[in-house]
Amino acid sequence: MKKIGLLIDTLIGGGAERIVLNFAETFAKFGHEVHIILIKDVIEHEINPTLYTIHTLSHDGELSKYKFINKILLAQRLKKVVATIETNAKPFDLFISNAEDMDLLAKKAKLKNFYIRYRNSMFVYYKSKFEHTSGFKRLRRKLKFKLQFKSRYDNQNIITVSKALVDDITKQMNIKPRMIQCIYNPFDFETIRKRAEEENLNIPKEKYIIYAAKFENRKNQKLLVKAYKKANTPLPLVLIGNTHTSSDKQYLKELKDLIKELGIEDKIIFPGFQKNPYPWIKNAELFVMSSNSEGLPLVLVEALVLGTKIVSTDCPTGPSEVLVDELKEFLSPVGDIEGLANNIQKALESYPKIEDKYIEKFKASYSIEQYLQLCAKGNS
Structure with missing residues (x-):
């Protein structure tokens, strides 16, 4: 039996959140211990607490009004929650992050056996940050977000949900991950x-x-x-x-x-x-x-x-x-x-x-x- 940690911001009523619950139910049905860790205590989907345990880092995701400090505090809280779950028990065998904010927090928390499940076109997301701007502002935003993506995803373990995303990340965005592999989402x-x-x-x-x-x-x-x-x-x-x-x-x-x-x-x-x-x-x-x-x-x-x-x-x-x-x-x-x-x-x-x-x-x-x-x- 493996201990699996699924990381996501919330369980609002969206597709990404539904996939996390699919993961949780499927891992559990295969006999593994599953924990879902949320940044915010927001749940809109139907859940099955007999199959997995849900933990939250905060009520609303705001531990400080200062964004930089808030991320540090949330990362510390994530590390503490993980340590509490592991107390006198088996450590986690695998963490899967399923949202951009959790990608960053898990990296800051230095979680072991941590994989980022990348879910959408990174290149399209990147373009959306500057495509409606022009001139110096456009150049500044292009550089800012290119560096931000590089900083967050270089040298990380990345799982893509489609084959095309591998080229999207490594070729179009020039990200250099530690490893990258396509694994399709599980469907029961x-x-x-x-x-x-x-x-x-x-x-x-x-x-x-x-x-x-x-x-x-x-x-x-x-x-x-x-x-x-x-x-x-x-x-x-x-x-x-x-x-x-x-x-x-x-x-x-x-x-x-x-x-x-x-x-x-x-x-x-x-x-x-x-x-x-x-x-x-x-x-x-x-x-x-x-x-x-x-x-x-x-x-x-x-x-x-x-x-x-x-x-x-x-x-x-x-x-x-x-x-x-x-x-x-x-x-x-x-x-x-x-x-x-x-x-x-x-x-x-x-x-x-x-x-x-x-x-x-x-x-x-x-x-x-x-x-x-x-x-x-x-x-x-």
């Missing part, structure tokens, strides 16, 4: 399918199209509603998701304004955040993802596991590793309204049979075995 097919059978009286009785994601620029629901309008389908569009920051709330307001401007308010359904999105995805006629960037989109894999047809933007990174072979034709360029609209129409008319070969590589057992091999390496 049996649990996903079982939870998809749970009754939900709010699901539309009619056929519908769906997208499940946080409301933000990166997920680009604005592109989706424009493509949906252009596709001119009678099926309603269900948008599952939530907001956390003021910018998220502003984005959702702009999205609803756009929907009104397009004259399709009566065709868009906003059911809010769903702790169990699987019945919604399973019963949908089509799942459409419109993201500008991802890492490995768990919703695409989950949709395939549930046998739901998919179309998606071919964003960096991940979709092209999920939609392969005959499914490749349902990828469209990022930002391409007409391309996404055409694929929506095409998928509704005819779609290849979704076979097991598309999801085989995402089996939980494959992923967990590769992570357990990291324990044997004992990297400090």
Whole structure:
């Protein structure tokens, strides 16, 4: 039995947080001791405390009003929590960080056997820091954030969630990790399918199209509603998701304004955040993802596991590793309204049979075995 530490900022209702819980449940089902450590005491997902233990470093993530000091104090708190868990017991065999802030705190805390699970395009994230600036400010921000990324990720153990992310990090960002390896996220097919059978009286009785994601620029629901309008389908569009920051709330307001401007308010359904999105995805006629960037989109894999047809933007990174072979034709360029609209129409008319070969590589057992091999390496 191994002792596994999963590190993340919070368990808000997002995909990254859901993946951490998937990790926790899967490691536990394979007979390992699992601890989830949060920076903030925020939990929105359904949890199963019989399988793992959750620890928090603080109530709201603020131990000092000074950012630099706050990070030092949080790192010290992380080290103390880990030491407390290990008192008179077996030390941790593996730590996996699943969020940028935790990447830094775990490094400062000098945790042993620590791996960073990098989840989205680092290059796209880096560009977002300066792409809307110009002149000296642009040059200053490019240098500042390039140095910040180098400082944080050089000489670290990095696990990417898609193969394309390896080049994204090492070639486009010129990061020089101690080691880097792609391991796909673990997906418990049996649990996903079982939870998809749970009754939900709010699901539309009619056929519908769906997208499940946080409301933000990166997920680009604005592109989706424009493509949906252009596709001119009678099926309603269900948008599952939530907001956390003021910018998220502003984005959702702009999205609803756009929907009104397009004259399709009566065709868009906003059911809010769903702790169990699987019945919604399973019963949908089509799942459409419109993201500008991802890492490995768990919703695409989950949709395939549930046998739901998919179309998606071919964003960096991940979709092209999920939609392969005959499914490749349902990828469209990022930002391409007409391309996404055409694929929506095409998928509704005819779609290849979704076979097991598309999801085989995402089996939980494959992923967990590769992570357990990291324990044997004992990297400090």
